[in-house]
Amino acid sequence: MGNVIIGGGQGFWGDSSDAAIHMVRRSNINYMACDYLAELTLSLMARQKLKNPKAGYAGDFITMMKECGKEAFDKKITVLTNAGGMNIKGMVEELGKLSSEQKLHGLKIGYVLGDEISADIPKLEAEGIPFQNIDDIGDFKEIKDKIYNANVYFGHEPTLACLKQGANIVITGRSTDSALFLAPVMHELGIAPDDWDNLARGIMAGHLLECGGQGAGGNFDYGWRDVPGMDELGFPIAEVSKNDMIITKAPDCGGLITEKSCKEQFLYEVHDPANYITPDVTVDISRATLTQAGDDRVRVGNVKGKKRPDMLKLSIGYHAGYQVAGMLSFAWPDAYEKAQYAAEILKKKMKRKGLLAEEIRVDYIGLNALHLNVAEVSKELLKNMNEVVMRFAIRTKTKEEAMKLVPEIAPLQLNGPPGASFFGGRPKVTEQIGLWPTLIPRDAVKLTSHILEIP
Incomplete structure (x- = not known):
């Protein structure tokens, strides 16, 4: 051809x-x-x-x-x-x-x-493969007992x-x-x-x-x-x-x-x-x-x-804890200021209740949730925003710890700054999957090809 x-x-x-x-x-x-x-x-x-x-x-x-x-x-x-x-x-x-x-x-x-080589990881590690994170983040020892999959x-x-x-x-x-x-x-x-x-x-x-x-x-x-x-x-x-x-x-x-x-x-x-x-x-x-x-x-x-290249990429997925995220919307006037204030209320409640979070993330949807710290945010824009949605999310080691945040979000409709509305029902705690990218020698992988013929 x-x-x-x-x-x-x-x-x-x-x-x-x-x-x-x-x-x-x-x-x-x-x-x-x-x-x-x-x-x-x-x-x-x-x-x-x-x-x-x-x-x-x-x-x-x-x-x-x-x-x-x-x-x-x-x-x-x-x-x-x-x-x-x-x-x-x-x-x-x-x-x-x-x-x-x-x-x-x-x-x-x-x-x-x-x-899929997750079952081979202990053997490969014993042979000297370090499974070092490509981004140089973290220690493999901390995640190797939490692995779901490892795909070359x-x-x-x-x-x-x-x-x-x-x-x-x-x-x-x-x-x-x-x-x-x-x-x-x-x-x-x-x-x-x-x-x-x-x-x-x-x-x-x-x-x-x-x-x-x-x-x-x-x-x-x-x-x-x-x-x-x-x-x-x-x-x-x-x-x-x-x-x-x-x-x-x-x-x-x-x-x-x-x-x-x-x-x-x-x-x-x-x-x-x-x-x-x-x-x-x-x-x-x-x-x-x-x-x-x-x-x-x-x-x-x-x-x-x-x-x-002599090495192949290996993508390892692992259990990285639990997460919960809730959203509150705020209307003009002062929508962004109200949303910020509500986020601070939640942080104070977390501290008072001893909620231990590995990570806290606050996004303002409609303002800088996508562009983050490079978003152009002027004083005039903040003053005249019609609405903004505040998304508050945490990651914890245990499901029980994440559950502590769940009952705190909805009450801000009446117990926080004015104009808040809550949607989607109470947020659910979900498991978080982490990604560990690494490299592996080509000869450590054994791929096989097969044929099934329909009679």
């Missing part, structure tokens, strides 16, 4: 499947990759699986495949996803049942195991192995988003594992597609008013060859593909454009070009690659 056409069918767990279904039905793609995972998503899935051994994966993917799985199989569209999360075998079993019901005889489900971000290799065995669907755990797209590019174009420039091109194709609608005008900061048909937003598609890459989108749907929309996604989450580190290749886009090549078509050029 001279080129390969890949669609991005999902941006996150909970994303709409409408665009993916439309893409299967109306476009000429060869592959569709669907990204469901984020750092804390895996920890949430781990907690689900603890409560129900059959849970722990993104069931949304099964729902989507009920709608378009048969059509994808008939059209020879291979679907790849990391929706397996923390229960890959469970998802494969469910998908196998669905495929049998749909009479997809001969369909091959590839799946990858081995990215892995690259293309096990997914490519499934494709080489004829997989029509590939289910993985914490494959990097972009590796789901790189594997088909390598498979179809015969790219060698040390062809750094072509690996980098495949990674950036994935990078431009992995966030679903965000790559086709969704969440578009520069020109969101100009995005047509956002109520039926189409998702992006990459046409990749060994010497060219075009980004486009599915036909007959909303959204847009322009230089500006692609540039926003191109730089998304890239800390150093000259050294964008992935498990497969270190990408250099510092001199890359993006040029309009027609309506909803952008050509991407001059993407370069360098040797891949």
